[in-house]
Amino acid sequence: MIARRSILLFASGDFAFNLYWQSINLYLLFFYIDVLALPPATAGLVFMVGALWDGVADLLTGIFAERTGVSYARMIGWLTVPLGMGFVWAFWGGMTSVGGLIAAQVLFRSFYAATNVPYAAWTGRLSAHSATRTMLTGLRMTFGAAAAAAVAMGLPALARLTASSPVLGYPRAAAILAGLATPILLLMAWRVPEPRRPAQQTRRAEGPKLAALLRNRAFMLLNIAAAAGGAAAALLVQSVPYYFRYVAHDPGRGAQALAAMGVASALALPLWTALATRIGARAAWLAATALALASLAAAFVLGHTTADPTLSTVVPIILAAIAFAGINLTAWSLLPDSLDWGEIQGQPKVEALAFGAFAFLQKAALAGAGMAIGAVYASNGFNAGVTQTAGTIASIRWLMLAGPGILILASALAIAAHPLRRDTLATLGSRRDTAPAVRPA
Numbered sequence: 001m002i003a004r005r006s007i008l009l010f011a012s013g014d015f016a017f018n019l020y021w022q023s024i025n026l027y028l029l030f031f032y033i034d035v036l037a038l039p040p041a042t043a044g045l046v047f048m049v050g051a052l053w054d055g056v057a058d059l060l061t062g063i064f065a066e067r068t069g070v071s072y073a074r075m076i077g078w079l080t081v082p083l084g085m086g087f088v089w090a091f092w093g094g095m096t097s098v099g100g101l102i103a104a105q106v107l108f109r110s111f112y113a114a115t116n117v118p119y120a121a122w123t124g125r126l127s128a129h130s131a132t133r134t135m136l137t138g139l140r141m142t143f144g145a146a147a148a149a150a151v152a153m154g155l156p157a158l159a160r161l162t163a164s165s166p167v168l169g170y171p172r173a174a175a176i177l178a179g180l181a182t183p184i185l186l187l188m189a190w191r192v193p194e195p196r197r198p199a200q201q202t203r204r205a206e207g208p209k210l211a212a213l214l215r216n217r218a219f220m221l222l223n224i225a226a227a228a229g230g231a232a233a234a235l236l237v238q239s240v241p242y243y244f245r246y247v248a249h250d251p252g253r254g255a256q257a258l259a260a261m262g263v264a265s266a267l268a269l270p271l272w273t274a275l276a277t278r279i280g281a282r283a284a285w286l287a288a289t290a291l292a293l294a295s296l297a298a299a300f301v302l303g304h305t306t307a308d309p310t311l312s313t314v315v316p317i318i319l320a321a322i323a324f325a326g327i328n329l330t331a332w333s334l335l336p337d338s339l340d341w342g343e344i345q346g347q348p349k350v351e352a353l354a355f356g357a358f359a360f361l362q363k364a365a366l367a368g369a370g371m372a373i374g375a376v377y378a379s380n381g382f383n384a385g386v387t388q389t390a391g392t393i394a395s396i397r398w399l400m401l402a403g404p405g406i407l408i409l410a411s412a413l414a415i416a417a418h419p420l421r422r423d424t425l426a427t428l429g430s431r432r433d434t435a436p437a438v439r440p441a
Contacts, residue, residue, distance in 0.1 A: 044374015
């Protein structure tokens with residue numbers, strides 16, 4: 001059993017990774033459109049290309065790790081410093097050309113995939129028990145949500161404090177965040193023990209393993225549900241700065257709302273962890289989707305019926321963020337269990353490759369969300385820094401609330417068909433012990 005100190009140190013890695021991820025997710029598109037004044041369609045295209053490459057890099061990282069059996073700790077330790085440098089360059093490099101922006105994103109996202117996929121796969125090695133994995137995932141996500149709250153308020157504030165111009169302020173703020181994240185990841189890679197998988201599970205061809213993943217009904221349904229949920233969350237959080245600046249005319253409240261969403265998610269994660277442990281991750285996911293749908297509907301109705309769009313929207317989107325935290329937690333909790341389910345069905349054991357494929361589909365969904373924002377804004381006459389037309393305001397509101405609602409409904413339908421129930425999760429360990437051996441593919 002891994003020591004408690006090592007568990008906390010390992011989970012703190014998600015704080016470091018989310019300093020990077022949340023900065024990109026919350027503010028990079030906003031930086032392109034509102035600071036660099038790129039046309040929305042161009043900014044959306046640049047963001048989409050970067051996010052798509054992110055997914056490809058995740059998949060390639062999974063293939064590499066699966067094929068070579070390289071130590072996850074070593075991959076993270078070797079690439080942590082380049083990751084921090086790439087993060088700063090994502091906000092700094094190539095700001096005068098679209099090609100430069102794409103190149104900077106590709107560089108950062110390559111290093112991020114090469115460190116984050118091993119980190120995620122490492123979680124599955126720390127315990128073979130579903131309940132323990134859920135609790136570990138909940139602790140990781142709590143650190144991640146804390147980072148989201150810190151980034152939501154801290155990145156714009158640091159940008160203002162470090163330079164008079166936001167064009168220079170954002171890269172300098174990114175350098176400060178990289179300076180915080182880098183030592184955390186280095187310490188984690190150095191001090192956390194890494195249980196190694198048996199040698200016979202490494203250095204095998206990827207073809208049979210990919211085929212096994214495609215045959216794994218639990219894994220495929222989980223990917224559909226998680227991609228829809230992730231895209232829904234991205235549409236909401238990336239729309240918040242635009243909503244509060246151009247619809248509510250209260251830009252400062254936008255950063256406060258994002259920070260409150262992060263804090264609320266962090267506080268709610270222990271409750272989601274306890275609920276998922278008690279009733280099963282699938283049932284907790286369905287509860288989270290119900291809360292998300294109700295919250296988005298309330299925000300949409302109240303935004304049209306009350307005089308103050310700021311106050312009528314803040315509480316519902318905070319509740320939606322709490323729901324998305326539950327979806328994210330249960331998705332990552334169900335991933336190793338879905339792989340165990342496939343192994344019990346007689347399929348080859350898959351580890352890093354599955355985590356890479358899972359991340360690939362999530363990034364593809366996020367790329368679609370970023371492209372949708374740019375395309376919808378452009379088609380409705382959005383112009384940065386000026387008063388928007390009624391049609392543009394309506395598009396911002398609809399994309400922030402109705403778009404996620406449709407995606408959440410799709411997520412609920414997919415997870416409702418998932419084969420893992422509470423009793424299945426509780427008996428995975430014993431079934432694995434009694435399952436007949438599977439010949440190597």
